[in-house]
Amino acid sequence: MSADHTNSRTPKANSMRTPLGKVRKFGPAGSGTSDFWRQRITGVAMTLLILPVVVVIMMLLGRNQAGAAQILGSPLIALTMILFIIASALHMKIGMQVVLEDYVQNEKLKLVSIMANNFFSLAVALAAIFAIFKLSSGV
Amino acid sequence: MALSIVHRATGVALYFGTLLLAWWLIAAAAGPAAYSNVQAFTGSWIGRLVLFGYTWALMHHLLSGVRHFIWDLGYGFKTADREWLTWAALIGGVTLTVLLWIVAYTIGGGR
Ligand code: HEM
Ligand code: HEM
Numbered sequence: 001m002s003a004d005h006t007n008s009r010t011p012k013a014n015s016m017r018t019p020l021g022k023v024r025k026f027g028p029a030g031s032g033t034s035d036f037w038r039q040r041i042t043g044v045a046m047t048l049l050i051l052p053v054v055v056v057i058m059m060l061l062g063r064n065q066a067g068a069a070q071i072l073g074s075p076l077i078a079l080t081m082i083l084f085i086i087a088s089a090l091h092m093k094i095g096m097q098v099v100l101e102d103y104v105q106n107e108k109l110k111l112v113s114i115m116a117n118n119f120f121s122l123a124v125a126l127a128a129i130f131a132i133f134k135l136s137s138g139v
Numbered sequence: 140m141a142l143s144i145v146h147r148a149t150g151v152a153l154y155f156g157t158l159l160l161a162w163w164l165i166a167a168a169a170g171p172a173a174y175s176n177v178q179a180f181t182g183s184w185i186g187r188l189v190l191f192g193y194t195w196a197l198m199h200h201l202l203s204g205v206r207h208f209i210w211d212l213g214y215g216f217k218t219a220d221r222e223w224l225t226w227a228a229l230i231g232g233v234t235l236t237v238l239l240w241i242v243a244y245t246i247g248g249g250r
Contacts, residue, residue: 043207047201047204054239064174065175066171069168089157092150092153092154095150095154124157128164131161135168
């Protein structure tokens with residue numbers, strides 16, 4: 001299908017976006033874009049997870065490495081922490097991108113910083129998840 | 140009140156704070172020597188200060204985030220409601236932080 005049908009509602013004649021591409025993301029989540037919606041999903045997820053996570057942290061305080069490793073390695077706790085880390089990484093990546101889009105004026109710097117944000121968020125999450133996997137697979 | 144900037148600032152602080160969480164987990168996975176490095180930091184006064192700040196940022200951002208959810212659902216836009224929600228997030232965040240640290244020092248032993 002060619003995407004160059006233009007009509008009065010097409011903003012730019014030379015747009016390279018397909019008709020579907022133009023209307024996607026304005027869907028059932030309301031008026032938001034998908035990033036906006038994901039920011040909410042992950043926020044709600046963390047609100048639900050914060051209580052168990054705080055309990056885990058309280059259990060860890062004051063213990064030595066062996067004790068901490070044993071607690072973090074138990075399946076239910078490992079799963080709780082992994083869920084929180086995934087939600088947190090997605091949420092902070094989206095959140096920081098919004099902040100960068102707001103404050104970074106220079107276009108190139110904006111792209112570079114958004115890319116760095118993606119790398120950072122993914123790397124931190126993977127590092128934390130890897131640590132939990134290692135703890136879970138019997139040290 | 141312009142509290143949205145505090146929500147943003149705590150969000151950004153938490154962003155970098157995840158490094159601490161990752162460090163902690165990796166140290167736990169790496170072994171006793173790495174873990175005692177973390178504990179040397181968290182046991183120092185500066186480490187305690189950072190952790191206390193992190194706890195407050197998390198609690199405040201959490202409550203302030205719930206405030207956003209309430210707005211998303213279309214409630215709480217009246218001036219009185221907005222003021223109330225804002226104060227609830229401010230005072231609630233500090234209260235939760237202090238409560239958590241009391242619990243932590245009680246069961247964690249404050250070692
Ligand atoms: C709910 C939020 C938190 C509270 C109330 C809290 C409170 C405390 C307190 C009071 C201590 C000293 C008690 C002790 O050493 O036994 C402590 C130690 C520590 N905290 Fe937290 N903290 C919180 C979140 C975190 C987070 C998110 C991290 C990781 C990024 C963290 C990492 C640590 C570590 C590694 C120690 C040293 C553990 C030890 O000495 O056994 N805390 N925390
Ligand atoms: C604990 C539960 C949490 C809830 C309920 C929550 C909620 C929210 C909400 C609703 C927003 C959007 C605010 C807006 O539209 O202006 C937001 C933004 C943000 N959050 Fe969270 N959040 C939570 C935890 C976290 C954590 C753990 C981090 C970092 C690791 C984080 C980092 C951010 C950042 C960077 C922003 C963007 C700030 C801005 O655009 O002004 N949040 N949060």
